[in-house]
Amino acid sequence: MVPVVSADLVEKLANLVRLPLSPHRISVIAQAFGQLLDDLNKLDEIDLGPTEPAVIFQQVRGTKGGVEKR
């Protein structure tokens, strides 16, 4: 079941990041945003291990694509 997101929530989130949206755009985003949140919530289903800074630093340093040299 895809969660329903209210237009009110979308408007509040958009205001937080200063994204100007018309009532129509808020309605369009609200209809799609539930599916996206559902997708992103899957990220919580994995144990990422310890949260020590050194571990997280190691994990996110892969912004170069993560590829190691052969």
Added chain:
Amino acid sequence: MNAESLYYMTAAQLSEAIKRREVSSVEITKSLLDRIDKTNGAINAYVSIAADEALTAARAMDEALSAGYYFGPLHGIPVSVKDLYETKGLRTAGGGRILANNVPDEDATSVARLRRGGAVIVGKTNTHEYAYGYTTENPHYGATRNPWDTTRIAGGSSGGSGAAVAAGSAVVALGTDTGGSIRVPSSFCGITGLKPTYGRVSRKGVLPLSWSLDHAGPMVRSASDVAIVMNVMAGDDPADPASADVPVPNFASRLNRDIRGLRMGIPKNHFFDRIDPEVLKAVQVAIKVLEGLGAISIEVNFPHMEQAVSAWLAILLAEASSIHERDIRQRPADYGEDVRLYLEEGELVAAGRYLKGQRIRRLLVEGFRETMAGVDVVITPATAVPATKLGESVVTIDGEEEELFRILARISSPFDMTGLPALALPCGLTKRGLPVGLQIVGHPFAEDVVLQVGHAFEQATDWSKRRPTI
């Protein structure tokens, strides 16, 4: 050699013919321009055609050859460039309205390297708006149609390049791949496309979609053509911060080695889940062909695949919205509906999601490395479905509906996340006559091995030689 036969030849064949003076670059370029003229109304593969500039460049290549100067295997070969690569003096709009009048002063590094290698730039090919989508149904420049069935999409985002190579209106085309945008149109159009290892080919001068996922690469008619183009395109570029300073091999060096004893990983999970039955059958037959050539199949299991597409999505949305941060606020009406929605949604994704996506990416990279330690390549379908109808956004597989975006991301995006080289090449046709694509994935910077397997498959079958009737 008549004009009809020229436009469907491979770059390797044309290159030999030019070298032997059996055909001139001007003859090839004229043949191609004529083919573009005949087909572009039906497929809308090109958004700009630089006929005069191309003929001038072709003449210069012919004169250079007559004077004893030979620039290499791309000497005098026409190249068509996705409208995401900057091209000096030739509009680069990225498929968007905002950049509709953008005429760059410089070439992207890859385009400059190709020109130095003797290539003749013919024109710019259509793309999904800012490369942000799989269909190339562009609201500003029109939809690109599939040459095998013009009621269907060519795939995307490099749909114009895929359609042009398939229709014989391009010999060599350039694409980009952030979630499958080289491999999806290659699969849908029945051509061969390589997403190289992340960092192997410079993205300097290529309009970005998502900097940690973007790749640039060739779309052509054979593995050996991929090698010819990669030998010119690849290599370190200090102007691209993601560029890898690693040795560049001769990508053609393994093409003629047999594949006896080569170990092929066949995924047990994820990559063969919910696949169109005709696609599944064709890929299974292709694996048998490779086994018949002496390759050994080994079942492999990739970890963390349940989160792979979500992690990709978190990274893509955040990075793309960051790139378009100013324009989505100041000129939102200048975006098409789908891209505008992705960009607006991306603005609302929490920073923690992006970081989690990157952390999961690290687990994927490590998991893929461990899984692939015992194999040389991994074989999967290139796409779970063949080309869909224009306007179709939901597809039913095995009685289950799924969004096309997610179906296509499922198989291709994990290799943008891990940066591994991945080749898509034709391995069959459906009963409706639509191409089916095979994907061959290699270890980091082992494009030569991927091309070796692709070439062996091409030599054993004739799928790469099939042409649409357009």
